Amino acid sequence: MKPRVYVTRIIPEDILDLLRSECEVKIWPEENIPVPREVLKKEITDVKGVFCLLTENFDADLISSAKELKIISNMAVGYNNIDVSAATNRGIMVTNTPGVLTETTADLTFALLMMTARRMGEAEQYLRRGEWRTWSPLLLAGQDIHNSTLGIIGLGRIGESLVKRAKGFDMNVMYYSRTRREEKERDLGIQYRELNELLKESDFVCVMTPYSEETKNLIDLPELKLMKRKAILINTARGGIVNEMALYEALKNGLILAAGLDVFEHEPVSINNPLLSLPNVVVLPHIGSASVNTRRRMALTAVNNLIQGLSGKLPDNLVNKEALK
Ligand code: DGY
Numbered sequence: 144m145k146p147r148v149y150v151t152r153i154i155p156e157d158i159l160d161l162l163r164s165e166c167e168v169k170i171w172p173e174e175n176i177p178v179p180r181e182v183l184k185k186e187i188t189d190v191k192g193v194f195c196l197l198t199e200n201f202d203a204d205l206i207s208s209a210k211e212l213k214i215i216s217n218m219a220v221g222y223n224n225i226d227v228s229a230a231t232n233r234g235i236m237v238t239n240t241p242g243v244l245t246e247t248t249a250d251l252t253f254a255l256l257m258m259t260a261r262r263m264g265e266a267e268q269y270l271r272r273g274e275w276r277t278w279s280p281l282l283l284a285g286q287d288i289h290n291s292t293l294g295i296i297g298l299g300r301i302g303e304s305l306v307k308r309a310k311g312f313d314m315n316v317m318y319y320s321r322t323r324r325e326e327k328e329r330d331l332g333i334q335y336r337e338l339n340e341l342l343k344e345s346d347f348v349c350v351m352t353p354y355s356e357e358t359k360n361l362i363d364l365p366e367l368k369l370m371k372r373k374a375i376l377i378n379t380a381r382g383g384i385v386n387e388m389a390l391y392e393a394l395k396n397g398l399i400l401a402a403g404l405d406v407f408e409h410e411p412v413s414i415n416n417p418l419l420s421l422p423n424v425v426v427l428p429h430i431g432s433a434s435v436n437t438r439r440r441m442a443l444t445a446v447n448n449l450i451q452g453l454s455g456k457l458p459d460n461l462v463n464k465e466a467l468k
Contacts, residue, residue: 144167145165145166145167146165146166146191146192146213146453147166147167147189147191147192148162148166148167148168148169148190148191148192148193148453149168149169149171149186149187149190149192149193149194150162150168150169150170150193150194151170151171151177151178151193151194151195151196151198151199152170152171152173152174152177152196152198153170153172153173153174154194154218154442155442158442158443158446159446161443161446161450162194162446162449162450165450165453165454166191166192166449166450166453169186169190171183171186177196177198178199180200183199183205184205184208187208187212188208188209188210188211189210190209190211191211191212191453192212192213192214192449192452192453193209193214193215193216194216194218194445194446194449195215195216195217195218195224196217196218196219197217197219197221197222197223197224198224198410199224200224201215201224201225201226201230202226202229203226203229206226206229206233207229207233209235212235213234213235213236213452213453214235214236214237214238214453214458215230215235215236215238216238216446216449216452217237217238217445218240218441218442218444218445219432219441220239220241220242220244220432221239221353221381222237222239222462223353223354223355223381225237227462227463230463231463231465231466233466234466235466236452236458236461236463236466236467237461237462237466238445238448238449238452238458238460238461238462239448239460239462240440240441240444240445240448240460241300242300242444243437243440243441244301244431244432244437244440244441245300245301245304246304247431247432247433247434247437248301248304248379248431248432249301249304249305249307250308250434251405251427251431251432251433252301252305252349252351252377252379252405252431253305253308253309255377255379255403255405255425255427256288256293256347256349256375256403258425259375259377259401259402259403259425260285260286260288260347260401261285261286261288262283262284262401264425265422266283269283286346286373286375286400288314288347289312289313290313290314290315291314291315291346291347292315292316292317292344292345292346292347293305293309293315293316293345293346293347293349294316294317294318294319294341294344294345294347294348295317295318295319295333295349295351296318296319296320296338296341296348296349296351296361296362297318297319297320297350297351297353297380298320298327298351299320299351299353301351301379302320302351303331305349305351306318306331306333307331310331310332316331316333316334317333317334317341317344317345318333318334318335318336318341319335319336319337319338319341338361338366339366342366343369343370343371345370345374346373346374346375347375347376347377348362348370348374348375348376348377349377349378349379350362350376350377350378350379350380350385351379351380352380352384353380353381354380354381354383354384358381359383359384360384360385360389361384361385362384362385362389362390363386363389364386364392364393367389367390367392367398367399368393370393370398370399371399372397372399372400373400374399375399375400375401375403376390376399376401376402377402377403377404378402378403378404378405378406379405379406379431380406382404382406382407382408382409382410382412383408387407387408387416387418388417390402390418391417391418391421394418394423394424395421400423401423401424402418402423402424402425403424403425404418404424404425404426405427405428405429405430405431406429406431407429410429411428412426412428444459444460447459448461
């Protein structure tokens with residue numbers, strides 16, 4: 144008998160067919176509405192595997208309701224939506240989709256940096272509102288990207304790919320991460336800085352670190368105060384790493400110049416979030432990895448992880464090996 148699995152969102156049909164060839168699949172049918180928690184709780188009571196997205200909060204309570212569960216396959220590289228230690232305690236494997244989204248997310252991060260620095264969102268709206276009367280020397284003038292200093296917080300795969308883009312713009316790149324990586328410094332031509340030094344010296348600060356208890360509110364008011372008044376903050380990692388209220392204060396009071404945000408503490412972000420009232424903030428709806436090819440690769444990777452885990456193989460992207468003990 145094929146193992147039963149629950150899929151929390153519609154994925155490309157051919158990839159679903161691959162899963163169907165190995166498993167009995169039930170799928171939440173709505174494309175733009177996440178599965179309600181109570182429905183999810185009920186659906187997973189007797190399944191062996193779950194294919195989920197970062198919109199599903201697999202906390203200890205939800206995990207404990209899935210009595211037969213062997214594997215949670217998350218279609219994302221970040222897995223802060225899953226209580227991994229609760230899963231591990233119950234011997235449930237957790238997998239993610241690293242690697243396949245690296246370049247696409249680095250593209251979007253650099254695009255957001257450019258969009259924020261050169262005020263492209265404001266400029267587009269200005270034109271569409273019919274306000275463009277003439278060319279004017281300081282009209283919508285922004286900040287230069289070339290020859291500026293980029294500070295990257297978190298030198299994982301995406302951070303490294305961002306360096307390559309920045310080097311193409313002759314940027315001086317520095318990074319902060321928990322572990323110093325001297326070989327990478329030589330290979331990529333970048334310099335290490337302690338976090339406070341990086342904040343003081345950078346024209347652009349990009350947050351690229353995973354979310355955890357340790358990185359929650361890593362960028363708060365004291366950190367924002369260290370930044371240059373002309374500095375721009377970009378976050379394409381997770382919303383909770385930057386304290387949103389502190390960021391609002393900093394942007395409103397001119398402590399920093401602007402911010403580009405693809406992620407928010409609560410998603411979807413409320414349109415009443417005060418950050419959305421500021422002209423010097425560019426906002427996107429968490430689309431870092433959203434290219435058609437990459438989203439297919441992510442879905443395929445998550446399906447492969449699920450099939451491997453349910454057929455007794457070690458999934459390629461297992462994040463909690465301890466669950467197997
Ligand atoms: C991830 O994978 O963690 C991103 O936030 C969505 O691609």
